[in-house]
Amino acid sequence: MARLSIICIALFLFSTVWSATLNIDSTSKRLLVLLDNLGIRESHSFYFKQLADRGFDITYKSSDDSTLQIIKYGEYLYDHIVIFAPATKEFGGRLDSEILTQFVDAGGNVLVAGSNVIGDVIREFAGECGIEFADDHSAVIDHLNYDVTDDGQHTLIVANANNLLSSELIIGQAKKNNLPFVFRGIGMSSDQDNPLLLDVLTASSTSYTANPDEQTLTEYPATVGKRTLLISVLQARNNARVGFVGSLDFFSNEFFVKSVQTNDGKKPTQSGNQELAVALSDWLFKQRGxxxxxxxxxxxxxxxxxxxxxxxxxxxxxxxxxxxxxxxxxxxxxxxxxxxxxxxxxxxxxxxxxxxxxxxxxxxxxxxxxxxxxxxxxxxxxxxxxxxxxxxxxxxxxxxTQYERFIASAYPYYISSFSMMAGAFLLSFIVLYHRDDVPKKKTE
CATH class of the missing domain: 2.60.40.1930 (Macroglobulin (MG2) domain)
Known part of the structure; x- marks a missing residue:
């Protein structure tokens, strides 16, 4: 009986996972937003308004909500997930890195934003996707390409549109408009052997990822130059899409409307964060492509x-x-x-x-x-x-009956066959009808 019960439970779990796998629809717009604190909802309201204007049914929840779950009775409750809770060590309810991975395997789409502190759940999930965040308390530093409002650590960097991926489906018109992007967050590196990963935005060649509070570098930086990923995306073999952005502030109202001015004395320029964030979200949540x-x-x-x-x-x-x-x-x-x-x-x-x-x-x-x-x-x-x-x-x-009766290349053989037939006929005619005149013997 015990063995039978175990088999029944296993069959039930398998059917649950299988039915969940078939539930996600790429055209649905049920969106779950997980937040470290509800204040992020206000500080990033411009971004959420853009999603609401596109018809997404948004559900906001705290990342440590004890009732948190994305699957119920074998069916997924959401089609897309936005995780703006980088510092969360453990999610509440029934959500962890393994369930997030199953959600992607079922066709769900996920957007993850990071910060200077990354929780274990997000690190594990990113590792499953081939993305590795730098150590906690690290930041992308660039002593040449930074905004003038930086606090002196040069962590408020300015990324150039030339470092964008050349794909309008993913980035929209951001590359053509050539607007700068403001970034303050952690750097990432990707698995170079993973063909499913795409580097959407990289830092400049003068950037590196390290702890800005350390006066001197005792170890080689986690990432250096254009190998420092700011935004990376993955399209799985089942066409599920996952995006990783190393900066939660990248989606903030402040960065959306910020007037960017670099230290080279050029005129202030409107930030391109909003345009890139909206285009990236459209692609991740399968509104395009x-x-x-x-x-x-x-x-x-x-x-x-x-x-x-x-x-x-x-x-x-x-x-x-x-x-x-x-x-x-x-x-x-x-x-x-x-x-x-x-x-x-x-x-x-x-x-x-x-x-x-x-x-x-x-x-x-x-x-x-x-x-x-x-x-x-x-x-x-x-x-x-x-x-x-x-x-x-x-x-x-x-x-x-469909083969050709006469082949042009075989005409010599046809001629030889008919010539042999004609020769045999003539020979037979000669043998049958030819008679030699024999002289008669004289009689005495």
Whole structure:
């Protein structure tokens, strides 16, 4: 009985996790915001207002709330999580780094903001994503690129738009507008072997991460130069998105409206923090860069019918509709670099699909090889969700009645065959009808 009970409990837990995995919808807008203290809600109200104006259903909770939970009865209660509680060592209720990782595995999106002190839960979760924060009480220091209102430690640094990732889907127009970004927080480093991580914003080549209270450096800095990450994002293989920002002040009202003036004497410039923060949030919470494929159709070019199987050397047409999610609405996708592969273990045909207002089409001839093939689309571009589609078909050899009766290259053999037949006929005619005149014998 005890063993049976254990099996039942295990099955229940598995079904709970499985159902939770299927629950998250990329177009939903249920957002949970975890705060160190409720004062952050007021000091960062401009950022939260931008999210509310985009239709997000925001729930604010303290990070140490004893009733905190993101899953109930096998269903996730939220689709996105914003963690503005960097100093929290342990979350309240039923939330820890393992549950956050499961939330991402189920397709949920997370935004994490750091500070000079990072709690263990956030460090563990960041480590699972390939991000490592510097030691506590560290800060990004730059003695050349800092704001004039800095307190003398040069931790209120100014990041240049040239250090941004070149992807409008993630950063919007922030790079084109060339506005500076104010940053005060901790530096990060990423796992260079993780292909899913993207460095969105790095510090300048004169920056480093260390404890600003120490007069002299006794150890090599945690990060140096452009290897100092200020903002990094990850898109998991299931298209879940996670963002890490080393500064909680980056999203504050003060930094959003701040007039930036560097120590080089240039005129004050409006901060680009708000523009970058909003664009980054739109991408993280899947308001941009989400693709889907639908209406997949393939048929013969001659009669536009879809047969049970194709035959070698037939002309095939493949159609698919691509849509892009833009602020909650599905719009035709305008990309012109989508490729189609006709695969049997290895690709036999690779061609670029022609885009006609979101309707993508390719025409090609089936290879002279029969077997089980697949129409494969594997579209993976920076900023877009990974889109994979595979449609299986079979290709048969020619029927006996479909082969050519006469092959041009075999005409010498045809001529030799008919010449042998003609020679045999002539020889037979000569043998049958040729008679030699034999002289008659004289009679006595």
């Amino acid at each position: 989400v693709l889907r494929a639908r209406n997949i159709h393939h048929y013969l070019k001659e009669d536009k019918s879809t047969p049970r199987f194709y035959t070698v050397k037939e002309d095939i047409v493949f159609n698919v509709q691509f849509d892009e999610l833009v602020y909650g609405k599905w719009m035709p996708f305008n990309g012109t670099d989508v490729q189609l592969e006709f695969v049997r273990i290895d690709p036999f045909v690779r061609t670029t699909l022609k885009n006609k207002g979101g309707q993508l089409e390719a025409q090609f001839r089936a290879p002279d090889t029969y077997g089980v093939f697949k129409f494969v689309i594997d579209y993976n571009r920076v900023g877009y969700t990974h889109l994979y589609s595979a449609t299986q078909v079979s290709v048969h050899p020619l029927l006996h």
